[in-house]
Amino acid sequence: MPGSGDWELFPHGADVGVRGHGVTKEAAFANAAYAMTAALAEPDQVRPLRAVEIVCAAPDDELLLVDWLNALIYEMATRKMLFSRFTVRIEGEKLAGEAWGEPIDIARHKPGVEIKGATYTALRVAQEAGGRWLAQCIVDV
Amino acid sequence: MDLAKLNRVSDFEWRIAPVAGMHVPAVIYADESLIGDMDDKVYEQVTNVARLPGIVKASYAMPDAHWGYGFPIGGVAAFDPERGGVISAGGVGFDISCGVRTMLTGLTRMEVEARKVELADALFAKVPAGVGSTGRIRLDPEEMDAMLAGGAHWALNEGYGEPADLERIEEGGTMQGAQPELVSSKAKRRQRDEMGTLGSGNHYLEVQEVAAVYDADAAAGFGLKRGDVVVSIHCGSRGLGHQIGTEYLRDMAIVAECEGIYLPDRELACAPINSPVGQRYLGAMRAGINCALANRQIIGHLTREVFAALFPRAHLELLFDVSHNTCKLERHGIDGESRDVYIHRKGATRAFGPGHPDLPDALRPFGQPVLIGGSMGTSSYVLAGTAASEARAFSSACHGAGRRMSRHQALKTWRGRQVVDDLADQGILIRSRSGRGVAEEAPGAYKDVAAVVDVSDAAGLARKVAQLVPLVCIKG
Numbered sequence: 001m002p003g004s005g006d007w008e009l010f011p012h013g014a015d016v017g018v019r020g021h022g023v024t025k026e027a028a029f030a031n032a033a034y035a036m037t038a039a040l041a042e043p044d045q046v047r048p049l050r051a052v053e054i055v056c057a058a059p060d061d062e063l064l065l066v067d068w069l070n071a072l073i074y075e076m077a078t079r080k081m082l083f084s085r086f087t088v089r090i091e092g093e094k095l096a097g098e099a100w101g102e103p104i105d106i107a108r109h110k111p112g113v114e115i116k117g118a119t120y121t122a123l124r125v126a127q128e129a130g131g132r133w134l135a136q137c138i139v140d141v
Numbered sequence: 142m143d144l145a146k147l148n149r150v151s152d153f154e155w156r157i158a159p160v161a162g163m164h165v166p167a168v169i170y171a172d173e174s175l176i177g178d179m180d181d182k183v184y185e186q187v188t189n190v191a192r193l194p195g196i197v198k199a200s201y202a203m204p205d206a207h208w209g210y211g212f213p214i215g216g217v218a219a220f221d222p223e224r225g226g227v228i229s230a231g232g233v234g235f236d237i238s239c240g241v242r243t244m245l246t247g248l249t250r251m252e253v254e255a256r257k258v259e260l261a262d263a264l265f266a267k268v269p270a271g272v273g274s275t276g277r278i279r280l281d282p283e284e285m286d287a288m289l290a291g292g293a294h295w296a297l298n299e300g301y302g303e304p305a306d307l308e309r310i311e312e313g314g315t316m317q318g319a320q321p322e323l324v325s326s327k328a329k330r331r332q333r334d335e336m337g338t339l340g341s342g343n344h345y346l347e348v349q350e351v352a353a354v355y356d357a358d359a360a361a362g363f364g365l366k367r368g369d370v371v372v373s374i375h376c377g378s379r380g381l382g383h384q385i386g387t388e389y390l391r392d393m394a395i396v397a398e399c400e401g402i403y404l405p406d407r408e409l410a411c412a413p414i415n416s417p418v419g420q421r422y423l424g425a426m427r428a429g430i431n432c433a434l435a436n437r438q439i440i441g442h443l444t445r446e447v448f449a450a451l452f453p454r455a456h457l458e459l460l461f462d463v464s465h466n467t468c469k470l471e472r473h474g475i476d477g478e479s480r481d482v483y484i485h486r487k488g489a490t491r492a493f494g495p496g497h498p499d500l501p502d503a504l505r506p507f508g509q510p511v512l513i514g515g516s517m518g519t520s521s522y523v524l525a526g527t528a529a530s531e532a533r534a535f536s537s538a539c540h541g542a543g544r545r546m547s548r549h550q551a552l553k554t555w556r557g558r559q560v561v562d563d564l565a566d567q568g569i570l571i572r573s574r575s576g577r578g579v580a581e582e583a584p585g586a587y588k589d590v591a592a593v594v595d596v597s598d599a600a601g602l603a604r605k606v607a608q609l610v611p612l613v614c615i616k617g
Contacts, residue, residue: 012208013214015548119390119408120231120407
C-alpha cells in the first residue's frame with residue numbers, strides 16, 4: 001500500500017483529480033491508479049486477491065497515463081472489480097502492468113460513484129524538483 | 142470570475158470580444174451573482190472553444206456553466222463543415238446523450254403519499270442503480286447492433302414502452318445515421334450488463350410533485366397541474382458511451398496534432414467534421430445517443446411496471462425525453478442565411494421554440510419541453526423553448542444547477558446517513574446503496590437551481606413553465 005504522501009485526490013468543479021507521486025515514473029503511475037480507487041471507494045478495504053494484466057502503448061507519457069487509467073476503468077467496469085495494488089513497467093512507449101483486487105463488495109467497499117473515463121484535463125506527467133515523479137489528471141465521474 | 146474582463150450587454154448577457162486566436166466572441170448568459178460565482182476556468186474554456194476551427198457566431202456558456210473538460214459544462218458551440226468546422230468528443234462528453242425524461246402519472250400527491258414508502262422501496266428494487274449494478278437484459282452481438290441503430294424504437298419493439306412514447310422523444314426515439322459497426326467491441330462489452338441501469342453520480346430517478354405553475358397555457362399543454370405527480374429519470378448511455386468518448390478523444394488528440402489544429406487544451410481534441418475520424422466519431426456517437434434513448438426507454442418501462450402494481454389507476458404518459466450531452470446537425474439562421482451546422486451541447490439542453498417543425502403536434506404551440514434536474518432535496522423545473530432562443534444560443538438552455546462544492550469537500554461536510562435522515566424529515570425519501578454517493582451529491586453541494594432557471598427565463602433561453610419538488614429519489 002502506498003504511503004499517504006504518495007497519492008492524493010485534488011478538487012475539480014464537478015469531478016475529481018487523481019495524483020500519484022513516486023521515485024520513478026512507474027511508481028507515480030501506480031500511485032495515481034491507487035488514488036483513482038480512492039476516488040470511488042476505500043482502497044485499504046480492497047483485498048489484492050486476483051491480478052489482471054494491463055498492456056498499453058502511447059506516443060507520450062501523458063497519453064500513456066490516460067491509457068493506463070482508462071484500461072483500469074474498463075477492467076473495473078467489465079469485471080465489476082476494484083483494485084488496490086499495482087505494478088507498472090514502462091519501456092519506451094509501452095506499459096505493462098498488473099492490477100490486483102477483488103470483486104466489488106458494496107457493504108465492505110462502500111463505493112460512491114463509478115468512474116466514466118480519465119480525461120486530458122489537468123493532465124501532467126513530470127519529474128519535479130528533487131527528482132520525484134508526478135502523474136495526475138481529472139477523472140470524469 | 143472577474144467582471145472587469147467582460148463586456149456587459151444586458152443584465153443577463155456578457156460578451157468577450159475575440160482576442161488572441163479567437164475566431165468568434167464568447168457569450169455568457171448569467172446575472173451578476175451567477176457570473177461572480179463562476180470559476181475562472183469557465184472564462185478560459187469558453188474562450189478556448191472560440192479558437193477551434195470553423196466555429197460559427199459565438200462560443201456560448203449557459204447560466205449553469207462550470208469547469209468541464211475542454212468545453213465548459215454548460216457550453217454550446219456550432220461548427221460549419223463547409224468552413225473547416227470540427228467535431229469534438231470532449232465537446233459531447235463521456236456520457237453521450239445523458240439526459241432527462243419526465244413522465245406524467247395521472248396521480249395526485251395525496252394518492253401517492255399514502256403508499257410513498259412502498260413506492261420508494263419498489264422502485265429501488267426494480268431499477269438497478271449504483272456502482273457495479275447490472276440490468277436484467279443481456280444482448281447478443283446482433284441485438285446490440287440493433288439497439289445501437291434503433292434506440293428507443295428498438296426498445297419499444299422489444300416490449301419496453303408504448304408506441305405513443307416515440308414522438309415525445311428527441312429524434313422520434315431513433316437517432317438517424319448511427320453506425321454500430323464503428324462502436325468498438327470494448328464499448329459493446331462494457332454495455333453488456335448495463336442496459337436499463339441508472340448509473341451513479343448525479344443520475345437518479347425521482348418521483349416529484351408539480352409544486353408551482355408559471356405558464357398556465359404551456360403547463361396545460363404539457364399536461365402539468367399543480368399537485369400532480371410526475372416521474373423524472375436522469376441518466377445516459379452508460380458504459381458504452383463512456384468507452385466511445387474515451388476512444389475517440391484519444392484518436393482525435395492524435396489527429397488534431399497531425400492536422401496541425403492548435404489545441405489550447407488537449408481535452409479540446411477534435412477532428413474536422415469532413416475527415417475520416419470526424420465521420421467515424423459521428424457514426425459511433427449517434428449509436429451512443431441511441432443507447433441512451435433505449436436505456437431511458439427501458440427504465441421508463443420498469444417505472445411503469447412499479448406504478449401499475451401499486452396504483453392501478455395510474456397511466457404513465459411520457460411528457461418528453463431530452464438529452465444534454467450531444468452533437469447534432471441542425472439548420473439555423475446565421476448571418477441572414479439558413480445553414481446546416483453541427484451544434485455541440487455539453488451540459489446544455491436543446492430548446493426549440495414554438496412552431497418548430499421537429500416538435501410533435503401537441504407540443505408545437507408551446508415550444509419544446511426543457512427538463513432541468515435538481516439534486517435530491519432541491520427542485521427540478523420544466524421550461525419551454527422560446528422564439529428568441531434560436532438567436533440567443535442556437536436554441537439552447539441550461540441543464541441543471543451545477544456544483545458549487547467539490548465531491549471531496551462534500552464528503553468532508555456531510556455523512557450520507559445524515560443527508561437521508563434530514564431529507565426524510567422534509568418528506569423526501571431517498572433510496573441508495575451508497576452513503577458516500579449520497580454525501581457527495583448532497584443538495585448543499587449544488588448551486589441554487591432556481592437562480593439558474595430564473596436567469597435562463599430572463600435571458601430568453603427558455604421560459605419557466607412549472608416547478609417540481611421531490612417526493613422520492615432513487616439515487617445511483
